[in-house]
Amino acid sequence: MRVLVTGDRGYIGAVMVPFLRAAGHSVDGLDTGLYEGCDLLGGPDPIGDRAPRDMRDVTARELEGYDAVVCLAALSNDPLGNLDKAATYSVNLDGTLNVAQAAKDAGVERFLFASSCSLYGAAGSEAVGEDAEMFPVTAYGETKALAEQELSKLADDTFSPTYLRNATAYGASTRLRLDIVVNNLTAIALTSGQVRLESDGTPWRPLVHIEDISRAFLTVLESPRDVIHDEAFNVGRSEDVVQVRDIAEMVREAVPGSTLSIAEGAGPDLRNYKVDFSKLNDTFPELQLQWTVRKGVEELYDAYQRHGLTLDDFNSAQFVRLRRIQQLLGAGLVDGQLRRQTDGQFPGPKEMQ
Numbered sequence: 001m002r003v004l005v006t007g008d009r010g011y012i013g014a015v016m017v018p019f020l021r022a023a024g025h026s027v028d029g030l031d032t033g034l035y036e037g038c039d040l041l042g043g044p045d046p047i048g049d050r051a052p053r054d055m056r057d058v059t060a061r062e063l064e065g066y067d068a069v070v071c072l073a074a075l076s077n078d079p080l081g082n083l084d085k086a087a088t089y090s091v092n093l094d095g096t097l098n099v100a101q102a103a104k105d106a107g108v109e110r111f112l113f114a115s116s117c118s119l120y121g122a123a124g125s126e127a128v129g130e131d132a133e134m135f136p137v138t139a140y141g142e143t144k145a146l147a148e149q150e151l152s153k154l155a156d157d158t159f160s161p162t163y164l165r166n167a168t169a170y171g172a173s174t175r176l177r178l179d180i181v182v183n184n185l186t187a188i189a190l191t192s193g194q195v196r197l198e199s200d201g202t203p204w205r206p207l208v209h210i211e212d213i214s215r216a217f218l219t220v221l222e223s224p225r226d227v228i229h230d231e232a233f234n235v236g237r238s239e240d241v242v243q244v245r246d247i248a249e250m251v252r253e254a255v256p257g258s259t260l261s262i263a264e265g266a267g268p269d270l271r272n273y274k275v276d277f278s279k280l281n282d283t284f285p286e287l288q289l290q291w292t293v294r295k296g297v298e299e300l301y302d303a304y305q306r307h308g309l310t311l312d313d314f315n316s317a318q319f320v321r322l323r324r325i326q327q328l329l330g331a332g333l334v335d336g337q338l339r340r341q342t343d344g345q346f347p348g349p350k351e352m353q
């Protein structure tokens with residue numbers, strides 16, 4: 001298939017694009033390049049070989065000839081949503097809907113939307129399936145819920161959106177992120193010797209490795225239309241719905257000499273939910289997700305050691321989305337809606353310190 005991946009220069013895209021190509025698909029990317037230079041161990045191809053493109057400006061003409069669009073592009077976590085709710089809505093909702101409408105107008109038949117289990121929000125103690133009500137507790141979660149509802153209105157005989165509600169991701173990527181829990185705790189443990197919890201460790205988190213996310217997207221891409229048309233799937237493994245303190249314990253065991261500490265006065269985190277993944281398993285019995293959190297922690301530890309990750313890296317804008325965006329905003333390289341203000345390459349995060 002000819003596939004366009006938006007947000008291909010991000011954390012998941014850097015793993016998913018080679019994964020889809022290895023399965024024989026022809027894949028192009030589209031990205032505004034917010035995280036150019038934020039690389040671990042080499043990084044993706046420099047954006048220099050392709051002009052940055054904002055998905056809010058994409059037209060149907062640019063999407064002609066594709067069989068599918070995979071929409072990863074987003075402001076992709078809760079702290080970014082808190083920084084500026086309007087920017088999060090502009091990118092995650094308006095941008096997604098613009099690409100989807102352009103895809104539909106261009107005759108692209110499939111649209112795989114990277115949604116998130118965070119749209120379930122504070123869902124309580126029962127594991128939630130796809131029919132559960134959405135209770136997003138952040139702007140980011142709200143945009144994912146609203147985007148799904150609006151995309152569903154575009155679904156018809158010629159256009160099949162699918163909503164892949166990913167659990168919180170983990171795993172090594174050349175466009176590493178340290179603002180997600182497994183990656184974060186492993187990095188702190190390695191660079192400071194402490195596995196430090198900012199919440200009391202009781203919240204439940206569903207987790208999934210980024211290669212397994214890529215595996216699920218590939219399966220949806222290649223499945224018959226009637227199986228995936230206007231359907232939502234939670235993406236993850238029931239074995240990897242764990243409490244944050246379990247993750248901390250796995251990290252402590254994997255990082256020699258590290259100790260576990262809980263921040264004084266820490267309470268529980270609002271984001272607390274268990275997720276049921278049986279629809280994914282029942283619909284796609286051939287799909288075998290292969291990673292465990294423990295294996296992922298070991299992979300990360302190894303990648304960080306090879307890169308020589310330091311406490312300075314950890315505190316810099318290199319691997320933390322919010323800090324990088326604040327850097328770009330401060331230098332006027334993007335405006336308040338996070339639109340690029342230059343056609344040239346952004347300076348890397350270290351050059352801007």
Ligand SMILES: NC(=O)c1ccc[n+]([C@@H]2O[C@H](COP(=O)([O-])OP(=O)(O)OC[C@H]3O[C@@H](n4cnc5c(N)ncnc54)[C@H](O)[C@@H]3O)[C@@H](O)[C@H]2O)c1
Nearest residue numbers: 007009010011012032033034054055073074076114166169
């Ligand atoms: N990482 C997770 O834990 C997780 C969990 C569930 C869902 N998701 C979803 O998966 C997708 C990918 O996540 P990620 O972790 O790779 O995010 P990321 O922030 O690493 O990458 C997102 C990419 O989108 C690009 N982008 C942002 N705004 C754009 C715009 N207006 N036009 C074009 N490109 C733009 C950025 O430059 C970046 O390369 C997101 O939609 C995210 O919400 C991620």
